[in-house]
Structure formats: C-alpha cells, structure tokens
Amino acid sequence: MxxxxxxxxxxxxxxxxxxxxxxxxxxxxxxxxxxxxxxxxxxxxxPQVESALVEQAHHLWHVPNLYQNPLQETVAQKLGGDTYTTYFANSGAEANEAAIKLARLATGKSTIISFTNSFHGRTYAAMAATGQDSIHAGMPMLTGFEYAKFNDINSVKSLLNDDVAAIMLELIQGEGGVIPAEQAFIDDLIALAHQQHILVIIDEVQTGMGRTGKKFAFEHFGFEPDIFTSAKGLANGIPVGAMLAKNELAPALAYGTHGSTFGGNPLAMAAASATLTVLDGVLNxxxxxxxxxxxxxxxxxxxxxxxxxxxxxxxxxxxxxxxxxxxxxxxxxxxxxxxxxxxxxxxxxxxxxxxxxxxxxxxxxxxxxxxxx
Ligand SMILES: Cc1ncc(COP(=O)(O)O)c(C=O)c1O
Incomplete structure (x- = not known):
C-alpha cells in the first residue's frame, strides 16, 4: 500500500x-x-485562471520570500484593500497557524477561545483550535486553547481571563455541519471582545471567496475582524492560504517570527489574482x-x-x-x-x-x- x-x-x-x-x-x-x-x-x-497560470508558468514558478514579489502585493491589495496587511501561506490550516501566532505575538497573551464543533485544520495549533474531540483523538494537545459553546455568549464570558489573546470562529461552521452563527451572538461577541481588548479571528477558509454570496461572510454580519484567514477558493484549486490582519497589528509579525518557502508562490499568486478578478464579476x-x-x-x-x-x-x-x-x-x-x-x-x-x-x-x-x- x-x-x-x-x-x-x-x-x-x-x-x-x-x-x-x-x-x-x-x-x-x-x-x-x-x-x-x-x-x-x-x-x-x-479559462481566465487557467490562462493566468499558464502565462505565469512560462516566466517564473518559484521565487523565495527573500526577494520582492509584486504579485503578492497585487493579491494582498485585492483581498484586504487599504485596511488589512497580508501574509501568504499554502493552506487553510497554515493560514490559521499564522493567525494564532500573530494574535499571541500582538497581545503578549496566550489563550485562544474557539468553539465546540468548529474546524480550523489539521496542523497542530489549528487542530488544537478545532473544538472536536474526534479530531484530537489519540494525540496530546497543545495548551492555550479553550472551547466555548457556539452561539452562546455566556459560555464565552465564562472563559474570560487576563490571558485571552483572541476569540477564533467560523461564521458558518462548515465541517461541523453548516451551522450559521446567529447575528445577535456575533453582535454580543464583537462588543465583548472590543470591551475586553481581545482580538477576533474569523476563519473564512470555507465561507470566504464568495461562498456565501459576498466575498467574505463577515460582510453579512456588519463588522470587520481584527484577523481573518482564507484558502480553499482563493486560487480556485491552486494551493494557497492567506492570513490578513488590520494594519496596526502588522508590526507584531516582525522579521524572523514566521515564514514559508512556498507561501505566496508566483503560480499561486497568478491564479489567486485571476480568481479574484473573476469572482468580482461572478458576485455582481x-x-x-x-x-x-x-x-x-x-x-x-x-x-x-x-x-x-x-x-x-x-x-x-x-x-x-x-x-x-x-x-x-x-x-x-x-x-x-x-x-x-x-x-x-x-x-x-x-x-x-x-x-x-x-x-x-x-x-x-x-x-x-x-x-x-
Ligand atoms: C473553516 C476551515 N478552516 C480551515 C480548514 C483547513 O484548511 P486546509 O485543509 O486547506 O488546511 C478547513 C478545511 O476544511 C476549513 O473548512
């Protein structure tokens, strides 16, 4: 085998x-x-994504993140506009790893509150953030993760302490069974996080890139997350992930704190850029x-x-x-x-x-x- x-x-x-x-x-x-x-x-x-990919394949497949990469800047601008700063990874789990690291580095705190029934990926921190026992089975877990009940603000409140860096969630739990967050819960959660100076990380790996009818699901809920992640549909089949954070958080992911050989690879960026252009038309x-x-x-x-x-x-x-x-x-x-x-x-x-x-x-x-x- x-x-x-x-x-x-x-x-x-x-x-x-x-x-x-x-x-x-x-x-x-x-x-x-x-x-x-x-x-x-x-x-x-x-066809438009295919052309972009084939055209890029004629020129340059890989360039390490030791050099300028204007394609990354183009995709970052299309994704996050002037509000967000972007880090490129290769998958959803990796984008979430970056989000967890950034939240901890930016706040100096360690606890991440996520939710039961959530799914954030299979790498170690993403798996620890995932609130499903079956995903953790047989493996020792990382510390620093607590699980609140989805759509239950009191359950979140009961987990608060001085060490909470971020609250991390999907706005529709995808792998967990397509369970939407309630608007009132999100309103309360955002107000609570703001009041307590806790960052909000939205995992848009499954809900993003137009899946819910808007580019990102948070647009339906009327707020802008501090940090969000994207992957899956981002380059329409070419492996890529992205972690975006409000510009003011950017300095925390300082030189030497994080990196990837392939992250933001020119082929993936060409495909992502074309996908984002196509998506704008599709969403209209x-x-x-x-x-x-x-x-x-x-x-x-x-x-x-x-x-x-x-x-x-x-x-x-x-x-x-x-x-x-x-x-x-x-x-x-x-x-x-x-x-x-x-x-x-x-x-x-x-x-x-x-x-x-x-x-x-x-x-x-x-x-x-x-x-x-
Ligand atoms: C919400 C969510 N986050 C993260 C992931 C992990 O993404 P990947 O499989 O690209 O690592 C998934 C995958 O299904 C997902 O649905």
Missing part, C-alpha cells in the same frame, strides 16, 4: 473537470455540488442564483428523510434522519458529487458559476433520491 490509510477514497478516478462537470476515467460525467470541498468557487478549470450576478438555490432547497424541508435545512448563499446543509455517508456514496453512483458534514448533514457547496439548469437538475435528482428512501 503506497499511501497512508488516513483518507476514505471513493472508487472513482477523475481525470478532467470543467466548471461544475467532472469526468472520470471511463469518460462518464458527474455534476459537482461540492466544488472539491469549497475550492472551485468560480468553477473548475476556469449571484443574487438570482442564490434565490433560486434556496427556493429549491425549501422543497427539501417537506421530505420525510430531512430534519433541517440551513446555510447561507451557496453553502447549504441538509440534516438527514438516514445515514448521510450512504447518501453521499449512492449519489456518487448516480453521478452527483455532494459532501457530508458533522451531525449527519448533507453539505452542498456548488460552484458559484454552475448553470441554473444544472443546479436545478442536480437538486431535483437529489430530492427524488431522498424521496424514495
């Missing part, structure tokens, strides 16, 4: 993908409502598709196998009362790619660029499948 057994891989090999259609080695087509776990937000192999035009998505999803609420439907924008969770993993496998056999998430939830993250016809057709097929169960 050449590979570790740490993944369950379905018995299908994909060889090609175009927007929301993937093709396997037998030349069979599949409809993708997963975006490759929230990555292909502007559709697989988007997304409202009708989102409305349609939720009209169709409303129909799922009536099904006997469905307990609850939740989400925001193009991010939906359908909690089932039949085993979700069987549903995911069966739908794959029917050539529809969907995901599971915590709490027996079917998770749908279609590319924002999926055609309304393909979206409708795929949702109808899922609905009929669930109806027959």
């Amino acid at each position: 050449p590979l570790f057994p740490n993944y369950h891989r379905a018995p299908v090999t994909f060889i090609q993908a175009n927007n929301a259609t993937w093709v396997d080695e037998k030349n069979q087509s599949y409809s993708d409502l997963s975006s490759g776990i929230g990555v292909y937000n502007v559709g697989a192999c988007h 035009d997304i409202d009708d598709k989102i409305k349609h998505f939720w009209l169709k999803l409303d129909e799922f609420r009536q099904l006997p196998t469905v307990k609850e439907v939740r989400g925001l924008g193009m991010m939906a969770g359908i909690t089932l009362n039949i085993p979700v993993n069987d549903v995911v496998s069966e739908l794959l056999k029917a050539h529809i790619i969907v995901l599971s998430a915590g709490n027996n939830t079917l998770r749908l993250l279609p590319p924002l660029t999926i055609s309304t016809e393909q979206l409708t057709d795929s949702l109808e097929k899922i609905k009929h499948y669930l109806l027959k169960k």
Whole structure:
C-alpha cells in the first residue's frame, strides 16, 4: 500500500473537470455540488485562471520570500484593500497557524477561545483550535486553547481571563455541519471582545471567496475582524492560504517570527489574482442564483428523510434522519458529487458559476433520491 490509510477514497478516478462537470476515467460525467470541498468557487478549470497560470508558468514558478514579489502585493491589495496587511501561506490550516501566532505575538497573551464543533485544520495549533474531540483523538494537545459553546455568549464570558489573546470562529461552521452563527451572538461577541481588548479571528477558509454570496461572510454580519484567514477558493484549486490582519497589528509579525518557502508562490499568486478578478464579476450576478438555490432547497424541508435545512448563499446543509455517508456514496453512483458534514448533514457547496439548469437538475435528482428512501 503506497499511501497512508488516513483518507476514505471513493472508487472513482477523475481525470478532467470543467466548471461544475467532472469526468472520470471511463469518460462518464458527474455534476459537482461540492466544488472539491469549497475550492472551485468560480468553477473548475476556469479559462481566465487557467490562462493566468499558464502565462505565469512560462516566466517564473518559484521565487523565495527573500526577494520582492509584486504579485503578492497585487493579491494582498485585492483581498484586504487599504485596511488589512497580508501574509501568504499554502493552506487553510497554515493560514490559521499564522493567525494564532500573530494574535499571541500582538497581545503578549496566550489563550485562544474557539468553539465546540468548529474546524480550523489539521496542523497542530489549528487542530488544537478545532473544538472536536474526534479530531484530537489519540494525540496530546497543545495548551492555550479553550472551547466555548457556539452561539452562546455566556459560555464565552465564562472563559474570560487576563490571558485571552483572541476569540477564533467560523461564521458558518462548515465541517461541523453548516451551522450559521446567529447575528445577535456575533453582535454580543464583537462588543465583548472590543470591551475586553481581545482580538477576533474569523476563519473564512470555507465561507470566504464568495461562498456565501459576498466575498467574505463577515460582510453579512456588519463588522470587520481584527484577523481573518482564507484558502480553499482563493486560487480556485491552486494551493494557497492567506492570513490578513488590520494594519496596526502588522508590526507584531516582525522579521524572523514566521515564514514559508512556498507561501505566496508566483503560480499561486497568478491564479489567486485571476480568481479574484473573476469572482468580482461572478458576485455582481449571484443574487438570482442564490434565490433560486434556496427556493429549491425549501422543497427539501417537506421530505420525510430531512430534519433541517440551513446555510447561507451557496453553502447549504441538509440534516438527514438516514445515514448521510450512504447518501453521499449512492449519489456518487448516480453521478452527483455532494459532501457530508458533522451531525449527519448533507453539505452542498456548488460552484458559484454552475448553470441554473444544472443546479436545478442536480437538486431535483437529489430530492427524488431522498424521496424514495
Ligand atoms: C473553516 C476551515 N478552516 C480551515 C480548514 C483547513 O484548511 P486546509 O485543509 O486547506 O488546511 C478547513 C478545511 O476544511 C476549513 O473548512
């Protein structure tokens, strides 16, 4: 066995993908409502991203962070404007590691309050921030992490002390089952953090890059986080992560405190820059598709196998009362790619660029499948 057994891989090999259609080695087509776990937000192999990548590949693939990298500056400006300063990493977990380090360096405090049922990645600090016992199982954990109950401000208050550097959360818990934060909880949390001089870190790895209908989910909630992270859809399939912090925090990530060989690699930056340009256009035009998505999803609420439907924008969770993993496998056999998430939830993250016809057709097929169960 050449590979570790740490993944369950379905018995299908994909060889090609175009927007929301993937093709396997037998030349069979599949409809993708997963975006490759929230990555292909502007559709697989988007031609504009592909051109940028190919063009960059002709010139320069890698340059260490010992030299100027104007492409990083371009992407940083597109991502954070004049308000945020950016550090580039290679993944969501790495972006979160940088956020945790920065919060500790900037405040001189160590405790990070995160939430039960959260997911922040598999590297050590990101894993420690993740509030799920199953993710920690069998491994000693880092100290300095406390877990509050999601959507419960009193639970946060009960964990406060002089050593709290930051509160870290997803605005919609993705892996945890597509559980949205409540507006009132966020309002209270931001006020509390402000009052207590505690930083707020928003993990936008799954909710960002247009997934919820705005570039970042915090735009729905009416605040600007001190620190936020992005990855997954950032370069539409080329590995990259980013940690952004309000400009005034920037000096804390001083020379020598952090770094990465590949972070902000020219290929990733070319893809990210093109993705961000494409995304602006896609988001200008997304409202009708989102409305349609939720009209169709409303129909799922009536099904006997469905307990609850939740989400925001193009991010939906359908909690089932039949085993979700069987549903995911069966739908794959029917050539529809969907995901599971915590709490027996079917998770749908279609590319924002999926055609309304393909979206409708795929949702109808899922609905009929669930109806027959
Ligand atoms: C909210 C969130 N944060 C962090 C991560 C980790 O990202 P990566 O797998 O790129 O390390 C994920 C991955 O699913 C995620 O959903």
